[in-house]
Amino acid sequence: MNSMKMAEINDLSHTDVCIVGAGPGGMLLSYLLNQQGISTVLIERQPHLHKSFRGELLNTDGEAILKKHGLYTHIQELGALPLEQIQYWKEGNILHTIDPDLNKGERHVGIHVPQDHLLEAIMAQTQGLNPLYQIRFNTVMTGLLRDKNGSIAGINVRQNGVPASIRASIIVGADGRYSAVRKHAGLTPEIRKHGYDLLWARIPAPAGWEPAVRMASMDGQQLALFSQYGGYVQIGWNIPEAGYAKLREQPFAPFVGKLVAAFPCLADSVAAHIRNWSDFVLLSVESSYSAKWAVDHVVLLGDAAHTMTPTGAFGLNAALEDADVLSELLIHMAKEDFRSLEALQQLQAIRGTKVQQQLARQVEMESSFQQRYESFR
Numbered sequence: 001m002n003s004m005k006m007a008e009i010n011d012l013s014h015t016d017v018c019i020v021g022a023g024p025g026g027m028l029l030s031y032l033l034n035q036q037g038i039s040t041v042l043i044e045r046q047p048h049l050h051k052s053f054r055g056e057l058l059n060t061d062g063e064a065i066l067k068k069h070g071l072y073t074h075i076q077e078l079g080a081l082p083l084e085q086i087q088y089w090k091e092g093n094i095l096h097t098i099d100p101d102l103n104k105g106e107r108h109v110g111i112h113v114p115q116d117h118l119l120e121a122i123m124a125q126t127q128g129l130n131p132l133y134q135i136r137f138n139t140v141m142t143g144l145l146r147d148k149n150g151s152i153a154g155i156n157v158r159q160n161g162v163p164a165s166i167r168a169s170i171i172v173g174a175d176g177r178y179s180a181v182r183k184h185a186g187l188t189p190e191i192r193k194h195g196y197d198l199l200w201a202r203i204p205a206p207a208g209w210e211p212a213v214r215m216a217s218m219d220g221q222q223l224a225l226f227s228q229y230g231g232y233v234q235i236g237w238n239i240p241e242a243g244y245a246k247l248r249e250q251p252f253a254p255f256v257g258k259l260v261a262a263f264p265c266l267a268d269s270v271a272a273h274i275r276n277w278s279d280f281v282l283l284s285v286e287s288s289y290s291a292k293w294a295v296d297h298v299v300l301l302g303d304a305a306h307t308m309t310p311t312g313a314f315g316l317n318a319a320l321e322d323a324d325v326l327s328e329l330l331i332h333m334a335k336e337d338f339r340s341l342e343a344l345q346q347l348q349a350i351r352g353t354k355v356q357q358q359l360a361r362q363v364e365m366e367s368s369f370q371q372r373y374e375s376f377r
């Protein structure tokens with residue numbers, strides 16, 4: 001293999017694989033490639049891994065991948081919370097419950113994993129494999145570097161505000177829903193709105209709060225509560241698309257009063273922690289799918305290739321699945337010094353159908369939510 005040798009990795013400007021974005025997809029890919037001795041540079045525009053809240057609910061697909069690579073126990077050591085049930089509530093009472101299917105070997109309905117636990121555990125394992133492992137924080141990808149034939153040969157970055165470039169055989173865009181790699185490579189996604197936006201808030205859980213997903217129907221829109229590791233409740237409240245400005249013109253107390261009416265046991269925590277509109281964070285909900293996930297020396301994964309809505313909690317898990325598949329393709333390509341780029345197209349060929357099925361499933365779940373709710377009465 002003519003790939004970069006470990007001893008040469010401290011040459012900061014050359015690498016086999018440059019991964020843009022240290023989210024779940026980029027971090028896992030970096031680990032899996034380092035495990036095989038393939039040199040990587042992972043860049044992250046943030047100064048640390050403690051990002052703003054993102055997807056933190058692991059499903060059986062994501063769990064299986066982390067277990068397959070021996071990573072789940074390290075994440076568990078930092079803290080994770082298996083959720084025991086999905087509950088559908090109305091005015092303070094449970095209408096319907098869904099339990100793990102024991103016949104299928106399920107032991108939970110999802111696992112809450114704080115994203116910094118997931119990312120830190122994988123980063124620590126990668127550093128254990130390769131002390132020269134490079135993750136560069138405060139480094140933002142600003143453009144693509146081209147050789148004299150116009151072929152993509154690396155990326156331009158700003159590291160701590162200073163322009164620099166990184167040459168690489170392969171560039172992986174793992175840089176999320178507003179991917180700069182995707183934009184610069186001309187891989188335009190098809191964007192779809194879903195008729196709703198989402199308000200998020202996080203409050204301490206009341207005493208005796210069991211680990212579960214709790215759902216309620218609020219004026220025909222979904223209100224979901226996720227128990228979180230560390231004794232918190234994450235609130236995800238669907239509101240009409242682009243309706244937040246209008247909502248904010250209304251008095252706050254009656255709005256938040258609906259939350260307490262649906263879940264009376266939250267009254268004290270809501271009173272103490274959700275006191276005005278600024279205690280909510282607005283997420284503009286959209287999904288996207290890139291018609292092509294790879295071009296030239298560039299390949300996209302995770303949200304950069306396919307952004308999902310929060311419905312069904314697929315996004316984090318899909319990013320992990322992409323990284324798992326892409327690592328195998330890149331390991332194969334490394335054996336031939338990345339001379340052939342055909343394998344990059346295989347990621348979409350292998351993963352595209354399942355991703356599109358999940359995107360369609362989200363639309364179906366969103367449109368049938370109220371109908372499903374009424375069937376529980």
Ligand SMILES: Cc1cc2nc3c(=O)[nH]c(=O)nc-3n(C[C@H](O)[C@H](O)[C@H](O)COP(=O)(O)OP(=O)(O)OC[C@H]3O[C@@H](n4cnc5c(N)ncnc54)[C@H](O)[C@@H]3O)c2cc1C
Pocket residue numbers: 020021022023024025026043044045046051053054055056057058139140141142174175176177178179180181200283301302303304308309310312313314315316317318319
């Ligand atoms: C509010 C919210 C709730 C969600 N809930 C769930 C859930 O419960 N379960 C679930 O499975 N999914 C959920 N998702 C989706 C999930 O968070 C994403 O699908 C997942 O994080 C995608 O991982 P990723 O690695 O592809 O990208 P990301 O996690 O978005 O990571 C991309 C990284 O790239 C970095 N970056 C971006 N641009 C640049 C640049 N130019 N240069 C350098 N670095 C850059 C970013 O800082 C970021 O760290 C949720 C998403 C949101 C927004």
